[in-house]
Amino acid sequence: MKTNFPQRNRRALASFRGRLLYAALIFFVSLFFFSYFGGRLVDALSPIWKSDIYINRGVKNIYLSLRTKDALISENVRLKEELERNHDLILSLRSIATSREALLATYGRSPEGIPAQVLVRPPKTPYDVLMIDAGEREGILVESRVLLPDGPTIGTVVEVFSYTSRVRLFTTSGERTDAIFERGNIPVELRGRGGGNFIFTLPRDAVAEVGDRILSSYTDGRLIGVVGDIEVTSTDAFKTIYAKGGGNPTSITDVLILQ
Amino acid sequence: MRILIIILNFCLIMLAPWWIYLPALFISVFKINFFAESIAFGFLIDVLYGSALYKGSFFSYPFALTLLVLVLALVPIKNHLRLNV
Numbered sequence: 001m002k003t004n005f006p007q008r009n010r011r012a013l014a015s016f017r018g019r020l021l022y023a024a025l026i027f028f029v030s031l032f033f034f035s036y037f038g039g040r041l042v043d044a045l046s047p048i049w050k051s052d053i054y055i056n057r058g059v060k061n062i063y064l065s066l067r068t069k070d071a072l073i074s075e076n077v078r079l080k081e082e083l084e085r086n087h088d089l090i091l092s093l094r095s096i097a098t099s100r101e102a103l104l105a106t107y108g109r110s111p112e113g114i115p116a117q118v119l120v121r122p123p124k125t126p127y128d129v130l131m132i133d134a135g136e137r138e139g140i141l142v143e144s145r146v147l148l149p150d151g152p153t154i155g156t157v158v159e160v161f162s163y164t165s166r167v168r169l170f171t172t173s174g175e176r177t178d179a180i181f182e183r184g185n186i187p188v189e190l191r192g193r194g195g196g197n198f199i200f201t202l203p204r205d206a207v208a209e210v211g212d213r214i215l216s217s218y219t220d221g222r223l224i225g226v227v228g229d230i231e232v233t234s235t236d237a238f239k240t241i242y243a244k245g246g247g248n249p250t251s252i253t254d255v256l257i258l259q
Numbered sequence: 260m261r262i263l264i265i266i267l268n269f270c271l272i273m274l275a276p277w278w279i280y281l282p283a284l285f286i287s288v289f290k291i292n293f294f295a296e297s298i299a300f301g302f303l304i305d306v307l308y309g310s311a312l313y314k315g316s317f318f319s320y321p322f323a324l325t326l327l328v329l330v331l332a333l334v335p336i337k338n339h340l341r342l343n344v
Contacts, residue, residue, distance in 0.1 A: 019334055023295045027327050030302040031320070038306040045307065048273050123276035125308035158311045172310050 039161040046133065046164050049119040113147060113256030114138055119164065122249045128169040128194055130155070132255060135163045145218070145258045152223040152246025153216045157257060167255070170224060171196050171245040179224050181206075181241075182213040190214065190224065196245045198225050201238040214243055264291060268300055272307070280304075288329055292337075301326035 034041070116134035125131075134140050144157045146167045155169035170177045175192035179200075186206060190198040202208055212227040225243040232239035264287050271280040281304075288294045301323030313319055 016334055019293055019295070020331065022293075023298065023327060023330055026295045026298050027323070030299045030323065034302040034306045034320075041303075042307060045273065052274055120308065123278060126277040126281065126304075127308065127310035127312075129308060129310050131307075158314075166311060168310055168312070172312065174310075174312050 039159075042131070042166075043135070043161050043163045046119055046131070049131070050133070053117075053119065113258045114140065115149075116140075116165075116255050116257060118252050118255060121252055122195075128155075128172040128175075128192065128196065128249050130167040130169065130249070130252065130255070132165050132167055132257075133163065134257065135161045135165050137162060139259070140165045140257055141259060147222065147256045147258060148247045148252065149254055149256055152225075153218075154224075154246050154249075154252070154255070165257075169196075169245065169249055171198055171249065177224070178217045180215045180217055180221070181208070182215050183207060183209070187217070188214070190243070196247070196249045197228075198243040198245065200241050200243070202241055204232065204237055204239055206239070208239065208241055261291060261294075261296075264294075265296055268297075269303075272300060272303060277308070284326070285329075288326065288333065293330065293334065295330055297326045297330060298323055 114134055116132040116138070118130050119133050120129075120131035122128060130146075132146075140157055140160050142157055142160055145153055146155045146157060147153050153170075155167050155172075157165050158168045159166040168175060169192070170190060171192045171194065173192050173194040177190045177192070177198075179188055179190050180186070181188045181200075181202065184206060186202060188200045188202065190200050193199050198214070200214075208227060208230055210227055210229065213223055214225045214227070215221045216224050223246050225245045227241055228244045229242040230239055231242070268280070268284055268287055271283050275283075284297055284300055284304075288297050302320055304322045305320040309319070309321075311319075318324070
């Protein structure tokens, strides 16, 4: 029987099949390798991130040492003024911290956490995810809460490797977190939008203002975020609240992990 | 050339922000003839920087899957485009 397909198409089809097999081979070999050795690979590659941090720090120090004397004097004056302005605030925060520690002690919980350095953060990761330099060896557990050193809760540990861990921030796109809207103590569900932002809804009648705080639903009631914008249309039964997370994911350098 | 681009992509993935290494990887896929090695880079990005939001499901490796589809889709398409190196 005479075929209608020209020889050229048959060769192209055979070539496509060969390429399909090659791509499938790479896919499945990689899938096997990265599924079983992904954790070890992360640990093995972490020195590259560490050296990147040290190089960046070194470059920054060189830049700082090259700054002019006048610039340093003016910065010194500015920082002194800022310290004066913040003096009362520091005193009030210290009393809050003391009372919080007393409250935690009554529940038998320690305010101490395991400190860790952030190896990878956005924009190196396309998601709101951090890689930290503490892992199984330091006693990090999956689902441990992650805080900024100055207090706010920012996420949870989702994967633990030998020397490193992966932290997913509450602001990761698709992440849902239960929290308390401080004004009125309303329970809310925060939905991460990426880039250090949340979104959530409140009943139309609930009072909300820019700057209102959103707290963790845990007993310590740590800060999770702050309201940045409110959107409500005349026909909606709910108002949409846009909030910023406790810290800017692109500038987080150190964290504390609570067990 | 191919090996050089593989090394370059690896260095970018390790050190550069995502808005540099992802476009570089996608451009490499378009420019290099049947760049199937990019699938392994997709896995590398997912393992190093993934959110682990869908861990254990089909979507655990979104970049690897995207690159697999892209690499295969480009085979019949690229013959009609003037993108080859």
